[in-house]
Amino acid sequence: MSSGNQGLRRTLVVYAFALACVSTLVVGIVLVTRDETLTAGSVLSAIGLNLIASVVFAAIFTLLSTRVQERSLEQALGEQLQDFSARFNSELARANESFLPTDVYPPxxxxxxxxxxxxxxxxxxxxxxxxxxxxxxxxxxxxxxxxxxxxxxxxxxxxxxxxxxxxxxxxxxxxxxxxxxxxxxxxxxxxxxxxxxxxxxxxxxxxxxxxxxxxxxxxxxxxxxxxxxxxxxxxxxxxxxxxxxxxxxxxxxxxxxxxxxxxxxxxxxxxxxxxxxxxxxxxxxxxxxxxxxxxxxxxxxxxxxxxxxxxxxxxxxxxxxxxxxxxxxxxxx
CATH class of the missing domain: 3.30.870 (Endonuclease; Chain A)
Structure with a gap:
């Protein structure tokens, strides 16, 4: 049941992303076609400039978001490790008290x-x-x-x-x-x-x-x-x-x-x-x-x-x- 739910969530995410891309593309095409002064060359030039701008934006965004994600991941892992360490030490202390001697005396x-x-x-x-x-x-x-x-x-x-x-x-x-x-x-x-x-x-x-x-x-x-x-x-x-x-x-x-x-x-x-x-x-x-x-x-x-x-x-x-x-x-x- 858990794996089936995860698969369904992934499918819904893909469909939502595809729908958003198609909707944005349709709106963009409609807006461009309403400008009767545009020629094929100017359209291609605009697309080229936008592609260049997109690459620059993607590079900057990726650099910044990666650092943020790394810090967020490190923080999350640190909190999980602290929680695990506390629980592990608690269980170890309980096991020590239950099964290990508090002192040993030689013969x-x-x-x-x-x-x-x-x-x-x-x-x-x-x-x-x-x-x-x-x-x-x-x-x-x-x-x-x-x-x-x-x-x-x-x-x-x-x-x-x-x-x-x-x-x-x-x-x-x-x-x-x-x-x-x-x-x-x-x-x-x-x-x-x-x-x-x-x-x-x-x-x-x-x-x-x-x-x-x-x-x-x-x-x-x-x-x-x-x-x-x-x-x-x-x-x-x-x-x-x-x-x-x-x-x-x-x-x-x-x-x-x-x-x-x-x-x-x-x-x-x-x-x-x-x-x-x-x-x-x-x-x-x-x-x-x-x-x-x-x-x-x-x-x-x-x-x-x-x-x-x-x-x-x-x-x-x-x-x-x-x-x-x-x-x-x-x-x-």
Whole structure:
């Protein structure tokens, strides 16, 4: 329909131009024939002079009109380019916010530190959030980080491996064999280390219940990524990234709360908590008897008060260096 309309408009323009030329020619001939003093030579001479004048006029008109048209075209193109550039930049900014990280943090080994920029940014996010969530194989540093925060979150959700899940523990231990401090250790030793980390994580989260209730979900995690989520951003660590191989602290990326990754991960986590039955909530009404009963069910063997005391001491020693580091980072956040 559009091409047909354009063809019709072109035809009408041709007919209108032809009609105007014929009408003008007829009027001119009529006016010339009314002058009885004109001879054939004077008519031809007049035509010749008019043709010369027409050429001169056409040359001048073409020169002037071409410059005007060029300026008009340049102005029109400039306005269109500005409009296109504004729309392109707007779409690019929207796409960047939706899909690209706002920051990237390189992988590290403990001998290189904990990553100042990563921990400063995360401490800032934690210091202004009401919602905190973690998902990953082991929540070994979560309680320590939460205890050092200047602000208490109103909602804490943690998803991690279940201490009694031997297959998932073996998978995670297999990934750790490439770490610098794991070289030379047997698979059994690495599995025992992961197991102890998980039990200590559960106990440390239970001990945090006096500050804020903790929703804990046990998952079958393949240890491909880990994330920590706040109101303003999510920090995703990629265990199997191209630069993360053999590094204890993998490459991490920060995505804003308006990003596709943030919205997807948050909705997925909340739904997992809604539908899963393999979860527990720790609150201030519970005592160590509840924790011992819970751990006994988790690991399949009796847990007594001496076991809790030993694991608590080991956890404090395990995170002692990290806690001291966080206190130093807090001044920069």
């Amino acid at each position: 590290l080994d403990p001998v290189e530190g904990y990553g100042d920029k990563f921990n400063v940014d995360m401490t800032r996010s934690l210091g202004r959030t009401d919602f905190y969530a973690f998902r990953g194989p082991s929540a070994r540093y979560v309680a320590a980080r939460l205890r050092e925060s200047q602000r208490i979150p109103q909602q804490v959700k943690v998803a991690m491996l279940r201490p009694g899940d031997r297959r998932s523990i073996a998978r995670r231990a297999s990934d750790r064999r490439f770490w610098a401090r794991s070289r030379g250790k047997t698979p059994e030793t690495l599995e025992a280390e992961v197991y102890d980390e998980l039990v200590m994580s559960v106990i440390s989260l239970f001990d945090y219940r006096h500050i804020c209730p903790v929703d804990l979900l046990y998952t079958e995690d393949t240890a491909v990524y880990r994330f920590e989520m706040f109101d303003d951003a999510v920090y995703v660590s990629w265990f199997h990234g191209p630069q993360s191989s053999g590094r204890e602290m993998p490459e991490s990326m920060r995505f804003s709360a308006n990003s596709f990754h943030y919205k997807t991960l948050r909705l997925d986590l909340i739904r997992r908590f809604e539908i899963s039955t393999n979860k527990v909530t720790f609150d201030a009404s519970q005592d160590d008897e509840f924790l011992m009963s819970h751990l006994t069910e988790l690991i399949g063997k009796q847990v007594i008060a001496e076991d809790l005391s030993r694991w608590r001491q080991r956890y404090n020693a395990y995170v002692g260096d990290f806690v001291g580091y966080l206190r130093g980072v807090g001044g920069q956040a």
